[in-house]
Amino acid sequence: MSNNNPQTQQWQTLSSDHHLAPFSDYKQLKEKGPRIITKAQGVHLWDSEGHKVLDGMAGLWCVAVGYGREELVQAAANQMRELPYYNLFFQTAHPPALELARAVVDVAPEGMSHVFFTGSGSEGNDTVLRLVRHYWALQGKPQKKTIISRVNGYHGSTVAGASLGGMSGMHEQGDLPIPGIVHIAQPYWYGEGGDLSPDAFGVWAANQLEEKILELGVDQVGAFIAEPIQGAGGVIIPPDTYWPRIKEILAKYDILFVADEVICGFGRTGEWFGSDYYGLQPDLMTIAKGLTSGYVPMGGVIVRDRVAKVISEGGDFNHGFTYSGHPVAAAVGLANLRLLHDENIIGRVKAETAPYLQKRLRELADHPLVGEVRGLGMLGAIELVKDKATRQRYEGQGVGMICRQFCFDNGLIMRAVGDTMIIAPPLVINREEIDELVTKARMCLDLTLNAVHG
Ligand SMILES: *Cc1c(COP(=O)(O)O)cnc(C)c1O
Numbered sequence: 001m002s003n004n005n006p007q008t009q010q011w012q013t014l015s016s017d018h019h020l021a022p023f024s025d026y027k028q029l030k031e032k033g034p035r036i037i038t039k040a041q042g043v044h045l046w047d048s049e050g051h052k053v054l055d056g057m058a059g060l061w062c063v064a065v066g067y068g069r070e071e072l073v074q075a076a077a078n079q080m081r082e083l084p085y086y087n088l089f090f091q092t093a094h095p096p097a098l099e100l101a102r103a104v105v106d107v108a109p110e111g112m113s114h115v116f117f118t119g120s121g122s123e124g125n126d127t128v129l130r131l132v133r134h135y136w137a138l139q140g141k142p143q144k145k146t147i148i149s150r151v152n153g154y155h156g157s158t159v160a161g162a163s164l165g166g167m168s169g170m171h172e173q174g175d176l177p178i179p180g181i182v183h184i185a186q187p188y189w190y191g192e193g194g195d196l197s198p199d200a201f202g203v204w205a206a207n208q209l210e211e212k213i214l215e216l217g218v219d220q221v222g223a224f225i226a227e228p229i230q231g232a233g234g235v236i237i238p239p240d241t242y243w244p245r246i247k248e249i250l251a252k253y254d255i256l257f258v259a260d261e262v263i264c265g266f267g268r269t270g271e272w273f274g275s276d277y278y279g280l281q282p283d284l285m286t287i288a289k290g291l292t293s294g295y296v297p298m299g300g301v302i303v304r305d306r307v308a309k310v311i312s313e314g315g316d317f318n319h320g321f322t323y324s325g326h327p328v329a330a331a332v333g334l335a336n337l338r339l340l341h342d343e344n345i346i347g348r349v350k351a352e353t354a355p356y357l358q359k360r361l362r363e364l365a366d367h368p369l370v371g372e373v374r375g376l377g378m379l380g381a382i383e384l385v386k387d388k389a390t391r392q393r394y395e396g397q398g399v400g401m402i403c404r405q406f407c408f409d410n411g412l413i414m415r416a417v418g419d420t421m422i423i424a425p426p427l428v429i430n431r432e433e434i435d436e437l438v439t440k441a442r443m444c445l446d447l448t449l450n451a452v453h454g
Contacts, residue, residue: 007048008036042068043055061290084327086327088117097325103334114303118288118301123321132258149183149225151183152186152233154167159176184208190383206242206249210253222255228264258283266290270350285302287302298330357378360438364441384448
């Protein structure tokens, strides 16, 4: 990359001398140095070399209202002046956390009227594990503690989050999962459906839940956790038969259902929650990311009334974080929800921009490198393959990373999950910007095809 700015080199030196980066290939990072992002506005980022980039990933799925919203800046500044910090432990509270709890409940599914706040999505899922086990113990069933999750699900990177998640690379480092967490197959038809039709595969994948419950014994199982749509796993949209069958199984057995709404929540599907989109009735919902549009860190768990009742009548709950319900984060969350309401951002996604994005994205399906384009709301995935008919991949060539690099160099952030390219732009992306995204994506697919066929 060109060096127009001498500071770029200095920052890259700081990176290799002093910074241990999250989720990064350290060898690569040292060789090339990180790209330094210095500012952002709307759906665009700028790097330290002055390049403008369309952020097709909304940061890490979080910047729902786009960058540079002065309303959020003002909310943070005002709250910092008024009360920059206080905690919610030991019989105290403060207005922003309480008002945000109310505002979140107002948009949550019917019958979910309590929120436990955390500092992140991972902490939210740690809280889920504690809540599930505490809930059953309070009812005299402490052995109902196993949580069923899914291979290739993502639930964060703390010990509980990574254990609940089904990422083998994460499990390998740190002797995970911790005991009491088991994984079933994911509903990834394109990658794993073989000769089954999507519908038949969806039923098969859902039935894995029942088989696991019966194998373990329902008296041992506390909960099932799943993302309505897997995000980090590769924007995996289950076949239409999957959630209805899961709902039948959940109705049959006395276990809790946890929807990890960290990505799907706050409008990404065109509904407030992925659970609304699929008509799910979770007992617990993990939230983060879009809650504050990523302007400040915050997460939480929304809890169904029958669970909240047991917990709140259960005496001490020995769990919490210094920054649970942090007043500045809560104030930003409130301002963020106000923007989502006042500007009808989710309504616009559903009625206008998501249908347009999905239509334009699917035009890429004719590209020789593309095996499938799928998407829903402001989520999309493009499967890169060698053979469209057999879904055969380019073995060992890292086509996804090649494509990601071309995007990176040509002004578009698209993420690669193996050879699946994924997007999740800010919810406020408009038609022109969607055109820009699709045009750049096609150009980068062309460049990638050239590179692999030389
Ligand atoms: C990002 C994510 C998390 C973890 O959130 P952090 O804020 O990074 O801890 C959990 N679940 C899902 C579905 C996520 O996408």
